[in-house]
Amino acid sequence: MTQKQELLSKINSKSALIGIIGLGYVGLPLALTFAEKDFKVIGFDIDENKIPLLNSGQSYIKHIPASRISEQVSKGLFVATNDFSSVSMCDVIIICVPTPLDEHREPDLQFIESSALEVSRHLREGQLIVLESSTYPGTTDEVVLPILQTGFKAILGIELDDEDLPKREFKVGENFFLAFSPEREDPGNEEFNTATIPKVVGGMTPNCLEVAKTLYDKVIVKTVPVSSTRVAEATKLLENIYRSVNIALVNELKMVFERMNIDVWEVIEAAKTKPFGFQAFYPGPGLGGHCIPIDPFYLTWKAREYDINTKFIELAGEINTYQPYYVLLSTIEVLNKHSKSVKDSKILIVGMSYKKNIDDMRESPSLKLIELFHGSGAIVDYYDPFIPKLPPTRKYNYEMSSIELSQTTLMNYDLVLISTDHDDIDYKMIADNSKLIVDTRNVFERKGIRSKNIYKA
């Protein structure tokens, strides 16, 4: 039997051991999805705090219930560890690590590289390695493959003992298999989850594609094979570039229509009644989440290598990045109408996560808004039922806790700013008890709450 046949047979009998590297918003639900389809799964993460939580059946992500984790742990189908030596036991290793931007808006591949390094250290014949992290076209073949195949020394310049060196004679598509399959997680989406969202798969070789497709076919409703890892990488970028550009477009039109005294939300609702050729996007206080504000710039960076600019991505970035500043200006204008300066005003920001009904703070524009209001001399508090305490992020460390929302506390503030429109908030009480309100999400209108103290921004 060839390595491929052996691995296919393990996958088909579900005796293949699955290793998932990175147990965040992508890796954890993916690990559970495999376990729920009766694969044994080892989850790897460098964050030591996560391991005991998971192994005792607890969750650290709001929309993933602890019961899903404890069920698989108690069945012996899922275990978490930070000991990467177990990678060698796994038949399949799926890398789901973050791909952030550095402070110069350039790709930061350190997590992909260090994961590939760990895999390389423990690589053995017959393994399938899949990268799921969103990244620029070329990452799998130009970055991951060389680390796996020829050793990381050449790439990272690290000196290692001989026994740590990977088996250099390994040939991709014969001795081991490498694929890219972009994650399409949508936290909080009640209609679709990991198992029911079709999955694009591209292999380094036809054998790699065959093995990876067979794997995902076992757990995902539909797999979509494409001709290369580069096409698979580009697919995820197109999806997120499309979103970033269209959100920026409505943000720009919000500002244009606002000058003309036209309510952009009413226009969008009307346009949405066109039964073809239109998809509604909504303005907001800025982009958030790990994907939309970041992924597009991976293409921008890569395109420079080919002497070409990605103008739409740049323009979308410019307009979306400006949105918190626009909200600040709109707020200043509203306060000014009531003869108040933003300096020394007490502002309550409602909603901290980057989108509604989740507790995900990554890249949330609310964090930027706190910074901007502080910079203008305002006194800022926040309310978010999902974020009792603001966690420190790469950029911000505020040490703030959510206030209690009540008639009495609302009266303390000169202005309430709606930044995220969680469903589970009493907007009527906010409308009735706030001096002034700036609504960046059109939530009051949507809930049929009208009041003279509400301004849109």
Added chain:
Amino acid sequence: MTQKQELLSKINSKSALIGIIGLGYVGLPLALTFAEKDFKVIGFDIDENKIPLLNSGQSYIKHIPASRISEQVSKGLFVATNDFSSVSMCDVIIICVPTPLDEHREPDLQFIESSALEVSRHLREGQLIVLESSTYPGTTDEVVLPILQTGFKAILGIELDDEDLPKREFKVGENFFLAFSPEREDPGNEEFNTATIPKVVGGMTPNCLEVAKTLYDKVIVKTVPVSSTRVAEATKLLENIYRSVNIALVNELKMVFERMNIDVWEVIEAAKTKPFGFQAFYPGPGLGGHCIPIDPFYLTWKAREYDINTKFIELAGEINTYQPYYVLLSTIEVLNKHSKSVKDSKILIVGMSYKKNIDDMRESPSLKLIELFHGSGAIVDYYDPFIPKLPPTRKYNYEMSSIELSQTTLMNYDLVLISTDHDDIDYKMIADNSKLIVDTRNVFERKGIRSKNIYKA
């Protein structure tokens, strides 16, 4: 009975006489839709050639069958005329005239203004006037209303006899009614037609909205009332700006991915499998049609009045306008690979209309391509089963006729350029008998035809 009640009762009993000004791609199907729902309709057009054609039951638009026209003519429900004095007989007047751009990319409202002028001349109490032409927010209240209400003299500076002056005491919403309802025609769409596409309606006053909505409710599956004519005007622009920007986005990504050796069409097909948050648009040789290349700049022009730029519209315009040049460069590159210059090469352009399966030449990029290839010294012919002879347009007057497509004729050409992908073309024969092919629509791939002489652009 008030004027409103009287008009409503005529509309409800279908005894209201409908006048449609402008019998083109929008006005003609709208006139037929009213007639098919048993309203009597008079169609007005300044083009004298159209009148006898229509009155003898003939069609000049490919996707509107003559039988639809002759049926209504023979029933006595539809008649066409260029005598605008009959406007005074009509209870409802719907203006469906072109809104082009002038050579400086600025709105050219001459057809709206002259139509409003004609209506103004014949305005009588109890009439409803609706504008359907795509235009910038403010056209109905700032341009049409003053012409109707206070006389066109003030607007156009034309001296007229006293008896020609409109009745200046007319009050909108009481003595006559004015609304804006954007057309949403999509020529060639087999799923939706005039009667089944929901229609947005905005009135100058609540009475105007009520009357206009009652009218369209009689013939359209669903009407969508909005708060003002400006919101209705903005809605149509948003729909077309969205399309223009998204087509430009994939055109830009085509050029970026092409450098990276990634097939943008494969990427789009893969992204399309995402079941939420994505809508597929496709690259092409440039924008065409009367709406998408033009409407967005109406907003750009109006926005300048408010000291604000519409950057996405400008960028989309820049990239979409560049596409024919990109196709020229790609073609030159393909010829060059075979050691041929474009100068003196014989090029056959397949497909002249701006999109497939229709005979609409308005703003078709194929016309621009002929100009560019001529400019480079190529000898150009074209083939289009729907366009036997190139009609003169505002910009171009080529005096060319479609060639016959055959194995023999194909051999005469150094290169065949697919510009529009009509379904009813024998692509297999083209692939088998052409020396070189440049495919701007990915039609061969979609039809499963592969050949080494096909290049994508």
